Amino acid sequence: MGQAEWARDLARNLLEGPLPRRWAHTQGVAARAESLAPILGEEADLLTASAWLHDIGYSPALVVTGLHSLDGARYLRDVHQADDKLTRLVAHHSCAVYEATERGLIDALNAEFDQERPELVTALTYADMTTSPDGLPLEVGDRLAEIHSRYGPEHLVSRSISNATPCITSAVHAVQSALGRR
């Protein structure tokens, strides 16, 4: 079984029952990640695996700190002894440092998980931030607006997304440029 298939089965077990909408989103993000195979070459399977797993930290069984990227990455590291590249991508997906800062967890996140290579980091951010909560493709601007409307102006997640917006949009544009060169 490839890494992506293992990741899909694990994500399904953690998300499909308790969080069906998050599972729909995850399937869309994985499909988006698969579409990046032409620019990722040998690392396409790793990127798809990270897409399947990026939101498992939302699973009620895994919530510890409330920072889903950190909770998911710790679970992969500690329970499954998962590949370092995979845990790093999940830990830092979609510019997680901004929400980590808001939650007072930035030191823990950075101490436990290094950043992966920019090509992989931006690819996962692109896949997540151009996929709707229901798993459908959408523009990054619409995705950011959707997060703001879902959480409301006072929420920590909305503040984090505002601060992360330049990081997210530059990642999406970098991947779109790479796709355009193909």
Ligand SMILES: [Fe+2]
């Ligand atoms: Fe996501």
